[in-house]
Amino acid sequence: MDKLVINGGKPLFGSIEINGAKNAAVAILPAAILASKNVCNIDNIPNIEDVHCLERIIESLGCKIEVGKNSVVIDSTTINNVNANTEDVRKMRASYYLIGALLGRFKKARVELPGGCPIGVRPIDQHIKGFEALGAKVDITHGCVVVEADRLIGTNIFFDVVSVGATINVMLAATLAEGVTTLENVAKEPHIVDVANFLNSMGANIKGAGTDVIRVVGVKELQGCSYSVIPDQIEAGTYMIAAASCGGEVRLENIIPKHLESISAKLIESGTEIIEDGDCITVKSNGKLKGVNIKTQPYPGFPTDVQQPMSTLLTVAKGRSIISESIWESRFKHVDELKKMGANIKVEGRTAIIDGVDKLTGAVVKATDLRAGAAMVIAGLIADGVTEVLSIEHIDRGYPNIEDKFKALGADIKRVSCSE
Ligand code: EPZ
Numbered sequence: 001m002d003k004l005v006i007n008g009g010k011p012l013f014g015s016i017e018i019n020g021a022k023n024a025a026v027a028i029l030p031a032a033i034l035a036s037k038n039v040c041n042i043d044n045i046p047n048i049e050d051v052h053c054l055e056r057i058i059e060s061l062g063c064k065i066e067v068g069k070n071s072v073v074i075d076s077t078t079i080n081n082v083n084a085n086t087e088d089v090r091k092m093r094a095s096y097y098l099i100g101a102l103l104g105r106f107k108k109a110r111v112e113l114p115g116g117c118p119i120g121v122r123p124i125d126q127h128i129k130g131f132e133a134l135g136a137k138v139d140i141t142h143g144c145v146v147v148e149a150d151r152l153i154g155t156n157i158f159f160d161v162v163s164v165g166a167t168i169n170v171m172l173a174a175t176l177a178e179g180v181t182t183l184e185n186v187a188k189e190p191h192i193v194d195v196a197n198f199l200n201s202m203g204a205n206i207k208g209a210g211t212d213v214i215r216v217v218g219v220k221e222l223q224g225c226s227y228s229v230i231p232d233q234i235e236a237g238t239y240m241i242a243a244a245s246c247g248g249e250v251r252l253e254n255i256i257p258k259h260l261e262s263i264s265a266k267l268i269e270s271g272t273e274i275i276e277d278g279d280c281i282t283v284k285s286n287g288k289l290k291g292v293n294i295k296t297q298p299y300p301g302f303p304t305d306v307q308q309p310m311s312t313l314l315t316v317a318k319g320r321s322i323i324s325e326s327i328w329e330s331r332f333k334h335v336d337e338l339k340k341m342g343a344n345i346k347v348e349g350r351t352a353i354i355d356g357v358d359k360l361t362g363a364v365v366k367a368t369d370l371r372a373g374a375a376m377v378i379a380g381l382i383a384d385g386v387t388e389v390l391s392i393e394h395i396d397r398g399y400p401n402i403e404d405k406f407k408a409l410g411a412d413i414k415r416v417s418c419s420e
Helices: 021-035 049-060 088-093 091-104 125-133 162-173 191-199 231-248 257-269 306-315 335-340 372-383 402-408
Strands: 001-009 010-017 036-037 038-045 064-067 071-075 107-113 137-141 146-147 156-158 180-186 204-208 214-215 226-228 248-253 273-277 280-285 320-326 344-348 351-355 365-366 386-390 413-416
Touching: 001 372, 010 231, 010 402, 021 036, 021 038, 021 049, 021 071, 021 091, 021 162, 021 191, 021 231, 049 064, 049 088, 049 091, 049 226, 064 402, 088 091, 088 107, 091 107, 091 125, 091 146, 091 162, 125 156, 162 180, 162 191, 162 214, 162 320, 191 204, 191 226, 204 351, 231 248, 231 257, 231 280, 231 372, 257 280, 257 306, 306 320, 306 344, 306 351, 306 372, 335 344, 335 365, 335 372, 335 413, 365 372, 372 386, 372 402, 372 413, 402 413
Parallel strands: 010 248, 038 226, 156 180, 365 386
Antiparallel strands: 001 386, 001 413, 038 071, 064 071, 107 146, 137 146, 180 214, 204 214, 248 280, 273 280, 320 351, 344 351
């Protein structure tokens, strides 16, 4: 086990490149299973544990995989197993995309119920509603989701809640269904559009991704393609927040500024300067910020996935800030860790009330989940003295080379073995 040791209090200066989007990549890899001809050549894949986990799972189904530094070639013509039940499947949330992809291509699948970050109840009822509407029989038995259909037939599906996972999963199954599937009240996150673009490159006929309604005209077969994953909105947002919190001037390259508007807006409101320039953003801050109120919402609202890093920034922003977490019921587990560093935060249900303090002080803290881990790293970067962040396997699931990127910006941060 490793930990991150951070000697905080230094401003950040320099530029870093943002990697491909985790939450797009973890849907695109299973989507590649839908190709019954040719290989998928996928680029801008982030080098993170969730991606490696999925690569192993897909290989265990009989696909041939060649992994490059930031790319992967998937040959799914050799797939011979629709039963995904390895330890890796249980470890991660996105393994549920195997259900939609396998159901679409083979009309059956048996996939262990997914794991993922402990951020609240994570039902999949909307995924199941969609599969059933397409004509599949769905059972949950012995911890597995078992789906089977004689035929998948396009239909109208109105989701009861806006769900990223259900939108993508049902879209995957619908690509090879007979006729037209209309998905309403869908999620509009950038990675929904990216997955739809990937599927269209494979020969699917999907329109409307990025709006409330997606229309999928079923096609007979899909084939491999070459594709590059979009930049990671959440990784970029995390580094923007770190730069604003620490002070300094940081340029982020390979991003899509449009995807970051809700984060930029809140940073500007807090007193940060944001300069957009093509596919780059520069964040300038003197580290003296003021409190802002935040409500997490589906895209284009403020993303829940940067709520935890943003709450770290607000611990040292002047005045009172109120955060309402409207997506996940339990996404404030990092608050107790921030309190160890001197933060003044009160959590009431899904609301956190933060009264800014002059400074945080270094402590031994842990990453309770992926984005909580990023929040604790930022806390360590702004704190006086030394912070040790434990349980960083959570961080490695979603942030490529986090310590190298912060080091490149001048931070004093190193990864050491917990036994040292
Ligand atoms: C995706 O999770 C992301 N994960 C999450 O990012 C992100 O927080 C979330 O979308 C919201 O943006 C991946 O893409 C792998 P949802 P997902 O279905 O798809 C309720 C990270 O940090 N719901 O959009 O699981 C659910 O309880 C991770 O990278 C149902 O009620 O989220 C939640 O309140 C953490 N029934 C809301 O919808 C369902 O069938 C949104 O969930 C599905 C969801």
